[in-house]
Amino acid sequence: MSDSFAVMIIVATIASGIRLATPFLLASLGEALGQRSGVLNLGVDGVMLLGAFGAYYAVLQTSNLYLGLLVGIGLGLLIGLFYAFITLNLHAEQGVSGIGIYLFGLGMSDLLFQKLVGTPRPILPFMPLEIPVLSGFPIVGEMLFQHSIIVYIAFALVPIMSFVLHRTTYGLNVRAIGENPEAADSLGVSVMFTRYSAIIIGNGLAGLAGAALAIELGIFQQNLTNAMGFIAIALVYFGAWSPKGVMIGSLVFGLVQSIVLQCKTFGVIPRSASDLASMAPAIITILALVVVAKRFKQPSALTKPYVRGG
Amino acid sequence: MLLSLGANPLSGYATMFTAAFGSLEGFSETTVKSIPLLLVGVGICIAFRANVINIGGEGQMVMGALLATAVALAFPAFPSFMLIPMVLMAGAVGGAFWGAIAGALKAYFNVSEILSTIMLNIVAVQFMNFLLRGPMIDPAEIERGTGIPQTMRLSENADLPILLEGMRMHLGVLVALLVAVGAYFLLWRTAIGFRIRSVGYNPDASRYAGISVPKNVTSALAFSGAMAGIAGAILVFGSESHRMVTDGGSTGFTGSAGFNGIVVALLAGLHPLWSVPSALLFGGMLVGANALQRAAQVPSALIIALNGLIVVFVVSSEYFKQRYAQAGRVEEPDDNDNGVIVTEGGNNE
Amino acid sequence: MKKLNLCLSAALLAIILIAPSSLLASGKALRVAIIAPSAKNDLAFTQSIVDGIKAIQKDREIELAITDGTFVVEDAAAAIRDYAKKGYDLVLAHGSQYGGSLKEIAPDFPNTSFAWGTSADTFGLANVSSYEAASDEGGYVMGVMAAAMSKKGGVGVVGPIEVGDAKLYVDGFVKGAKAQNAKIRAKVNYIGSFSDVALAAEAARAHMAAGADVLTGTAQMVVGAIGAARAKRVAWFGTQANQTELAPEIVVASQVYKWEVILRKIIADMDAGIKGGKKYEINLANNGIVIEFNDAYKLDAAVKEAGMKAMAGIKDGSIQSGASH
Incomplete structure (x- = not known):
């Protein structure tokens, strides 16, 4: 194997890992925001599925990819509103209602697909958007700067969200409410507004994650996400509720997936052990966390409904 | 939205109810369907009491089933009265092992159990695929070249005896009920149970009282996993096929009981005994929904979506019930039946 | 209370629950x-x-x-x-x-x-x-054509888990490709899932990066792989159903079950x-398996010819397409 070929394969593997990481990243950024405000949402996968179908169907009808992304986000926002209402106003237990949302999304996306589309039809995905100048660099250019626009959006959201969480009043409120809603409330911060907005935006991101997936793949089918939403939830814990952390988590998971794929392609892993190799992303994620986890602490008020004076 | 499919809702509901509870046979189906829901649910009760969220039921069921299957393959000639307890124990051990890993990771390495249980589910599924298409595959499948990833039909000595002639209700129903009662005693009548609850209720106070938090968190998840593992074993030896087969994922085997069990437990207010009616209702819903699909050709996707809505409606209705209860007009049947479960957020360190 | 709640809610939902009212009438x-x-x-x-x-x-x-x-x-x-x-x-x-x-x-x-x-x-x-x-038969025929049309000397297969019908097809395809060109690099990637569409897409891209210019795959997650191949205009062979609709530009032919x-x-x-x-x-001989070509794909006549020859060989028994058939 020549050096240049080896370099090419490594570049392709990393680029592949970045693509695989993108839906995880979008969904876990959203989940992290919600959890920072103290609300757990186990329904991410269901929201992703509805967002994915909505985006796919919109593109199928209009051939407008951006409209597809908007529809995905919009559906996420809607479910977010609903989820906020039942968890914040009705104090529904967050773990169970999240599972309810998951089942609803799983079934409803499939039902709508069967009723409105039926036989799978492809849509044309985004063409790779080559960033001028940067994409021209050898190796790095191909690895990082020849992706579809969704990938850039996802990674751009990481510093944006860090900024919002740490440098704005709103971010301060979100974190304060996640830690101690009573104290925040007594200081005049609206717990309801902050949590509502965090949940709605978080679900919007989950919807976007689903839309990104469907549009990237150019297709929808039953259970398209294949439980990605649950992995995204896990990655929030990996990333210790920080945008940078969940980005690292998503990249670790995605890259290990792509490395395993590449190894299987080249027969480095014998076929008899191919299932064992498929465990690698999950195992390495756990091990990586074992090494660094000691210092993490979750938002104190996570999953606790807030009742004024109660 | 739903009406767009055009239908008679009342007859659909009647079909569901009749299929699930309307006849002895339907009820028998419902009880069988409820077994894994109850067992996983009881396990969830134990874990939640220690303030641990166990989303690893799927993986724990799979690991329990695999170990139980391995035992049945290894000792096919043992008589039933020995082999059945052995495979159930093996199921418990397999599930407990898988749960304990997540427990130890949380207790000693501060790895969130939500992360580890989700990841361990993935690992368990791949391990099952590896075993069922490799070391544990039915030799006949290799001979024929069809390569279906399943074990041979397991020893008849391990078949769970049928309780009602001509019906599906089998010994697993009694085992599940016994485990539920056992879990109740474990939690409220033993020192282990006291420690688990105390660690969940107030880790700091427990530590001052000399109760090891890490140890009890680990054992809570081990118990929880053991229950799921027994459910996995019962699914194998009480199944129609009396063997293990994989379609590549866990749902084909578990029917998502690892997730649905969480719903069952929380609707039961995290009480093992209340989990019994809760599991029966959820199981009945699944049996009824499947019957409806066959009788009226309703798409299965609709049924999954409706199950989700029902879950959401039920948890949301807790609020009204609580307000009602506060007004002093309804007597709470049980002190643990408080509906909204507050999981203490802070970590143990 | 729990029971009551569940019942009430179930009843509530039943009101909006629907069931197509017309059951098929049973006659003779x-x-x-x-x-x-x-x-x-x-x-x-x-x-x-x-x-x-x-x-x-x-x-x-x-x-x-x-x-x-x-x-x-x-x-x-x-x-x-x-x-x-x-x-x-x-x-x-x-x-x-x-x-x-x-x-x-x-x-x-x-x-x-x-x-x-x-x-x-x-x-x-x-x-x-x-x-x-006998999906190995169609697999073999398409493997022959894939190897015949590959310019880079590499073909790639995306599979789910190495079991049953999928294994049969994949083994047949690889055998056919090697029979046509002993030097062909025929790489197989079992991704470990029947449902991970995104992973299937990346598996196809890994094949293309490794120098494959003709791809195939089996099971329901390959829609992702087809999409990835379509974006790079890399030829695709389908199985289990006619997959032309999924990517009219690149699907050469599909093995269809009748x-x-x-x-x-x-x-x-x-x-x-x-x-x-x-x-x-x-199987091919009893027309239960047919190879349906995509008319819109400009297939080299020599490639099709090689495929037809392989098909005839399998039908008359002179070619063994699978390990056990």
């Missing part, structure tokens, strides 16, 4: 039930059997009930039992994972005919037939009073 028509793991219009395995029955419906009255999306094996078992109990004449358990259950259920219903696949095992029961597809070929035989046997006990196979 043959009553056939299909139990299948994925959606009936999945452009793959499940659709193939539904299309098979529908083809027969054109010249015979059949009352058809379909329970699709039944990936939970125990639910499938309950459905098999229920249909048998309701007096269906023929119950098709269309999933190899259902066989273990069928083996235990079928003896309870000696008057019902059962057929299941893909498999080659009737359990020695008189009322159970098995059916399988189950009606053997379903007709099974029904004819039933008319003659034979309930089962036979093994059936669709």
Whole structure:
């Protein structure tokens, strides 16, 4: 194997890992925001599925990819509103209602697909958007700067969200409410507004994650996400509720997936052990966390409904 | 939205109810369907009491089933009265092992159990695929070249005896009920149970009282996993096929009981005994929904979506019930039946 | 209280619950039930059997009930039992994972005919037939064509898990490719899942990066791989159903299952009073497997010629396409 070929394969593997990481990243950024405000949402996968179908169907009808992304986000926002209402106003237990949302999304996306589309039809995905100048660099250019626009959006959201969480009043409120809603409330911060907005935006991101997936793949089918939403939830814990952390988590998971794929392609892993190799992303994620986890602490008020004076 | 499919809702509901509870046979189906829901649910009760969220039921069921299957393959000639307890124990051990890993990771390495249980589910599924298409595959499948990833039909000595002639209700129903009662005693009548609850209720106070938090968190998840593992074993030896087969994922085997069990437990207010009616209702819903699909050709996707809505409606209705209860007009049947479960957020360190 | 709540909510939902009101009227028509793991219009395995029955419906009255999306094996078992109990004449358990259950259920219903696949095992029961597809044959033919048209000397396969029908097809494809060109780099990637569409897409990209310019794959997650191949205009060979619609620019040909070929035989046997006990196979020779070309794809005549030759060889027995066939 020549050096240049080896370099090419490594570049392709990393680029592949970045693509695989993108839906995880979008969904876990959203989940992290919600959890920072103290609300757990186990329904991410269901929201992703509805967002994915909505985006796919919109593109199928209009051939407008951006409209597809908007529809995905919009559906996420809607479910977010609903989820906020039942968890914040009705104090529904967050773990169970999240599972309810998951089942609803799983079934409803499939039902709508069967009723409105039926036989799978492809849509044309985004063409790779080559960033001028940067994409021209050898190796790095191909690895990082020849992706579809969704990938850039996802990674751009990481510093944006860090900024919002740490440098704005709103971010301060979100974190304060996640830690101690009573104290925040007594200081005049609206717990309801902050949590509502965090949940709605978080679900919007989950919807976007689903839309990104469907549009990237150019297709929808039953259970398209294949439980990605649950992995995204896990990655929030990996990333210790920080945008940078969940980005690292998503990249670790995605890259290990792509490395395993590449190894299987080249027969480095014998076929008899191919299932064992498929465990690698999950195992390495756990091990990586074992090494660094000691210092993490979750938002104190996570999953606790807030009742004024109660 | 739903009406767009055009239908008679009342007859659909009647079909569901009749299929699930309307006849002895339907009820028998419902009880069988409820077994894994109850067992996983009881396990969830134990874990939640220690303030641990166990989303690893799927993986724990799979690991329990695999170990139980391995035992049945290894000792096919043992008589039933020995082999059945052995495979159930093996199921418990397999599930407990898988749960304990997540427990130890949380207790000693501060790895969130939500992360580890989700990841361990993935690992368990791949391990099952590896075993069922490799070391544990039915030799006949290799001979024929069809390569279906399943074990041979397991020893008849391990078949769970049928309780009602001509019906599906089998010994697993009694085992599940016994485990539920056992879990109740474990939690409220033993020192282990006291420690688990105390660690969940107030880790700091427990530590001052000399109760090891890490140890009890680990054992809570081990118990929880053991229950799921027994459910996995019962699914194998009480199944129609009396063997293990994989379609590549866990749902084909578990029917998502690892997730649905969480719903069952929380609707039961995290009480093992209340989990019994809760599991029966959820199981009945699944049996009824499947019957409806066959009788009226309703798409299965609709049924999954409706199950989700029902879950959401039920948890949301807790609020009204609580307000009602506060007004002093309804007597709470049980002190643990408080509906909204507050999981203490802070970590143990 | 919990119970009450659940009941009330269930009742509430039942009001909006719907059920198509028109049950099919049962007359003298043959009553056939299909139990299948994925959606009936999945452009793959499940659709193939539904299309098979529908083809027969054109010249015979059949009352058809379909329970699709039944990936939970125990639910499938309950459905098999229920249909048998309701007096269906023929119950098709269309999933190899259902066989273990069928083996235990079928003896309870000696008057019902059962057929299941893909498999080659009737359990020695008189009322159970098995059916399988010699998918290695189509795989071989398409492997020959893939190797013949590859300019870079590399072909790639995206598979789910190395089992059953998928393994048969993949092994046939690789064997065909190597027979055509002994030096071909035929790489196989079993991604470890039947449902991870995103991973399948990346597996296809990994193949392309490694120098494959013709791809194929099997199972329902390959829609992702097809999309990835389409974006790079890399040729694709389909299986289980005609996949041309999924990517008209790149699909060269698809192996299509025509189950009606053997379903007709099974029904004819039933008319003659034979309930089962036979093994059936669709293959190239009995036209149960056909290679459907995409007319819009400009295929080199020499490549097609090589494929036709391989097909003829398999039909007359001079070529062995699979390990065990």
